[in-house]
Amino acid sequence: MDRIIDAVDRHGVRWVGLVQGEGASATAWQVEGAESSQALAVRFMRSKQTWEHFKSGLSLTAVPVEALASMTFNVPLRPALDAVCMVSGFGYTHRSVNGLPMSERSSPDWYYKGNGKGLVGASRAIKSPCHASGAGIEIEYACVYLIDDCRNPRYIGYTLAVDFSDPVLRHTQPGLAGLSKLRNTALCHELVIAEPPRHTAVRSSIVRRGEIVWDKQSLLGLDQLMFTKRELEALLFQHEELCEPGTVHYVLLGASLSTDKDAFELQHGDVIRASSQEDGLQLSNLFEDEVVRQSCNC
Template identity: 30%
Template sequence: MTVLFECLHDQVRHVGLGIPDAGEPLRLHRLREDDDLAALLAGAPDEEARTAAVTALLADRPLVEVAAQDRHRVRPRPPLLPAHIGDALVSGFMMTHNVKIDTGTQDQPNWFVKGLGDILRVPGEPLSVPGGAVAVCEEAEVVLVYVGDAQGVPRYAGHTFGNDLTDIGRFKRHAGHLSYAKLCDAGIAPWLHLGPPPRSATGEVVIERGGSPAWKGSFTTGTDAIHYDVAAMMDRLFAHRSLHRPGRVHYVYIGADRSSFHDGFRTADGDRVAIDVTSHGVRFAHPLAWTGPAERPAAQEWGR
């Protein structure tokens, strides 16, 4: 499966292929100002076409090699993040996984909005938590990425992985407060996989406190772990024309199985949440910050 990532190198947009190992040089292609990767992928009907379109574009773009010691000059970006933050919508579904399903399950899971593109955080950036949060937990998830085509219809462009940080305590106190519970930042891995959503994605979450592991647990996600037909779930969501806009990028978190909260653990300000999607060679981590939005530092945790 083709995997690409976008980044800023010396403040200029570049694209790389694959998931680079920590400490290795980076091979990047410098993009032009008018290159629109999102539109390019939205116009391709399947993985083969998306891969061909990207390959053709990069073949005509200058190759830049960044030595391992200079990787601090490279800042990853959320996949396909548009120049105008308002053109990106971050949302998701809850209670999707088989392990959470009961006899009263509805035929379409609840959908929520987390925010616009500025709440996405790449590895190493802190995830902010609203003041007054009750009990915050990590949620390791598959993130589907869609792009509005020329008519505004969202088209699948690929998927990545993320952390749908949630004030689950607020939701447990009052189920009607789901919308408030989801207003935390969202972690996202910079690597966009151009193939279909994974049937299975497995791995481990480690929460560190004071530099030492305080909790760890495994997770299983992917379409096989979800009670609903994901394609039908997305079709029903995007049947709403209010979500149609040319060029709008949708980041849809499709749910998690269990979290540290279900194991009785409570996260705290300063904890570091590391997610290792072992099945796909993807690793990313974020510190948690209860102090509200802060200046975004340079992301440094590129390791897979």
């Protein structure tokens, strides 16, 4: 499977590439003439070709995989203008959370998480604002769509996401539950140009002062959903207001891991780790509480 990456090299030069494979067996290429991963995706969308056909026309230069270690990665496909980016997600979609079965639902929840300003990369800090009541995470897949010139959503690929939210606000003031989701969303730096896996194990852990204080594994993937991906897409993109040409949508498919289900509260300085087995996607994000940061001027 091809993965799009968007990075800045050690010389400060923007770099768009393709990666195949994982770890030591991975191979990487730079896409010549691609100014950003979003620009590359727009070219792909407008070509109306299959990915393989489109890729065959790209000018690719082989790059040593070791060179990726010195790069700073951007969120794949994130547009330069935050206003043309929308982050949202579905809840109560998975058959199991934290390895435990969930009750069947007739319809999912949907929530808005903000524009591109709230997106953070796979190794950057997730921040809780001063007005927050609490902090929790959920691990899920995010599908990425581009709205084409005819106002149609075009699926580009998927990645692993940390859905950060305020569960204390959600529980104590249910009427403000929507506001509890207006928090950062962390995304893996690789966008996989394929459908999400049918079935895979996903794991997340919280490391506090060098010790693992929360660790869970569950199942993630299309076969674990109570609703098909097509049904979720139809629910969202039937609304014309969400289909402005050029908009990039990051759509979370729902969690299979949740700190809130265990009544676990994040603390300033915690490290959030997540990985999915089938595709090897990984994230590691530091959690920062703005109240703590401001009180100690750190």
